[in-house]
Amino acid sequence: MFSLTSTIDSSSIFSPRTAELLLRTGKPKISTPGILTCTSRGIVPHLSNDNVKRTRAIRWVHVSFESFLEHSPPIPTLLQPQHGDKPRLNSFLGLDENDYLLSMSLRDPSDGREMPANTNTYVTANCIRGVRRVTPHDWQEYVRSLKPDIAFSLSDIPFTPPSYSQKRITKSIERSALWLQGLLGALSASSPMLFVQMAGGASIPARKAFSDSLLEVVHGKDADAIHPMKSLDEGVAGYVFDLVPLRLALAPDESICTLLQASLRPLPRTKPRLVTSACGPHEMLRLIRDVGVDLFDTQWAQRAADVGVALDFGFPVAIAGGQQQLHDLGYNLYDDKYRRDFTSLGIGCTCPSCSPYSIPADEIIRHSSIDAPSTTLAGAHQPYTKAYLHHLLHTHEMSAHTLLVMHNMTVMERFFEGVRDVIGGAGGSKDDFVMHVSKFIETYAEDDSESNSNPEGNVLAAARKAWREVELLRGKGRLSREAEKTNQANEMLVKEMDEKGAEGGVLD
Numbered sequence: 001m002f003s004l005t006s007t008i009d010s011s012s013i014f015s016p017r018t019a020e021l022l023l024r025t026g027k028p029k030i031s032t033p034g035i036l037t038c039t040s041r042g043i044v045p046h047l048s049n050d051n052v053k054r055t056r057a058i059r060w061v062h063v064s065f066e067s068f069l070e071h072s073p074p075i076p077t078l079l080q081p082q083h084g085d086k087p088r089l090n091s092f093l094g095l096d097e098n099d100y101l102l103s104m105s106l107r108d109p110s111d112g113r114e115m116p117a118n119t120n121t122y123v124t125a126n127c128i129r130g131v132r133r134v135t136p137h138d139w140q141e142y143v144r145s146l147k148p149d150i151a152f153s154l155s156d157i158p159f160t161p162p163s164y165s166q167k168r169i170t171k172s173i174e175r176s177a178l179w180l181q182g183l184l185g186a187l188s189a190s191s192p193m194l195f196v197q198m199a200g201g202a203s204i205p206a207r208k209a210f211s212d213s214l215l216e217v218v219h220g221k222d223a224d225a226i227h228p229m230k231s232l233d234e235g236v237a238g239y240v241f242d243l244v245p246l247r248l249a250l251a252p253d254e255s256i257c258t259l260l261q262a263s264l265r266p267l268p269r270t271k272p273r274l275v276t277s278a279c280g281p282h283e284m285l286r287l288i289r290d291v292g293v294d295l296f297d298t299q300w301a302q303r304a305a306d307v308g309v310a311l312d313f314g315f316p317v318a319i320a321g322g323q324q325q326l327h328d329l330g331y332n333l334y335d336d337k338y339r340r341d342f343t344s345l346g347i348g349c350t351c352p353s354c355s356p357y358s359i360p361a362d363e364i365i366r367h368s369s370i371d372a373p374s375t376t377l378a379g380a381h382q383p384y385t386k387a388y389l390h391h392l393l394h395t396h397e398m399s400a401h402t403l404l405v406m407h408n409m410t411v412m413e414r415f416f417e418g419v420r421d422v423i424g425g426a427g428g429s430k431d432d433f434v435m436h437v438s439k440f441i442e443t444y445a446e447d448d449s450e451s452n453s454n455p456e457g458n459v460l461a462a463a464r465k466a467w468r469e470v471e472l473l474r475g476k477g478r479l480s481r482e483a484e485k486t487n488q489a490n491e492m493l494v495k496e497m498d499e500k501g502a503e504g505g506v507l508d
């Protein structure tokens with residue numbers, strides 16, 4: 001259950017607040033504002049399950065189900081239920097149901113690629129083999145058989161080029177509400193908690209209309225279908241806002257905060273508000289300050305690890321003010337200036353990269369006597385250094401990204417711990433929180449490179465560029481080595497033929 005523990009300004013429904021989400025005893029308790037981790041085909045990118053377990057910041061794992069749609073029926077649904085009614089998605093992913101919270105949506109919320117239009121009977125989804133049609137009934141079956149802890153309802157959010165006509169927006173609202181009703185009717189009370197993806201696009205009246213339709217008392221045959229609930233909202237446990245389609249539909253003078261507020265204004269304030277694909281801590285802080293958002297996915301921080309950035313920031317800001325230059329949100333470890341930098345990624349960081357330790361000797365799987373435990377390796381180790389990570393990145397070692405993901409997730413979790421401390425701390429006032437947010441914004445350079453207003457302007461943009469260059473060089477390196485070999489072989493052949501020819505000449 002979601003229980004609010006503190007609200008800075010109880011007169012406002014958009015006040016920053018802290019809360020705890022506990023589905024049932026034995027499940028991990030999620031403190032909010034907090035994070036959930038994104039996956040690719042159910043796997044946290046770059047991390048094996050033992051590294052997921054070592055990263056304490058990972059407690060809530062989100063699965064985008066469309067990546068399993070290349071087989072019909074999708075492979076996770078084929079797993080036979082073990083021990084009665086155990087959740088299948090947990091078993092399939094090898095994540096203990098008592099250690100992790102699992103949520104599942106159909107679409108990958110960070111994927112804004114253009115898609116064929118949805119219709120009254122299906123939604124289009126993207127998998128490795130191309131576009132798949134998923135009917136509301138299919139989605140009910142997937143949710144029912146996989147039993148994630150939290151399922152996102154199917155909403156009709158268009159991924160066709162904007163702008164959208166009034167008729168299209170009305171259709172989107174109607175379909176989303178109808179499909180939610182179908183899902184509520186198909187699931188029993190013990191089934192997953194349902195989060196609804198808020199429809200209405202960039203239109204304020206449409207967003208309000210969708211929220212109103214959730215609160216309306218359902219009559220007639222529809223009422224029987226969702227009995228004993230009286231309105232759709234009674235069956236909804238939380239509200240989801242996907243920022244990628246919103247950014248696509250947004251006019252330059254509109255603000256995302258206003259749209260989110262339009263959706264939330266009529267709704268009860270006691271349910272969690274989840275935002276996907278926020279672009280870094282600046283945007284997250286603004287959404288907490290102005291809308292009272294509770295949960296964020298960490299797509300941004302995970303993507304930073306992909307491109308070789310070790311994050312380094314905190315909340316409230318510990319750096320003394322009055323400096324002219326803005327600080328970077330992290331280190332672009334591709335940069336040559338880290339070649340001989342033997343410091344760790346973050347002082348006092350508790351992640352497995354900054355505070356590494358060995359696995360106890362009796363837990364190591366040994367394949368032969370060569371793998372006998374080394375006495376020198378037991379216990380805690382020195383932290384990995386920036387210079388080492390720089391080397392790993394330039395030699396394209398996969399472990400670079402593993403170490404970075406574990407570090408970045410830990411930085412995000414600590415950042416949110418700081419946010420919770422300021423909001424929930426003794427005497428925490430709205431002014432206090434607003435002041436700390438302003439100080440953060442004044443201290444750190446925002447990553448606005450994704451919005452194209454500043455494509456080269458910060459450490460993440462530089463890292464993305466360096467990452468592409470190494471990718472390119474690697475390709476060039478392999479190809480040039482192959483080309484060299486081919487050239488050498490050709491030269492040998494020509495030489496041999498020349499020699500033969502010369503010999504022939506002698507014979508003549």
Ligand SMILES: [Zn+2]
Pocket residue numbers: 345346349350351352353354355406407408410
């Ligand atoms: Zn670290």
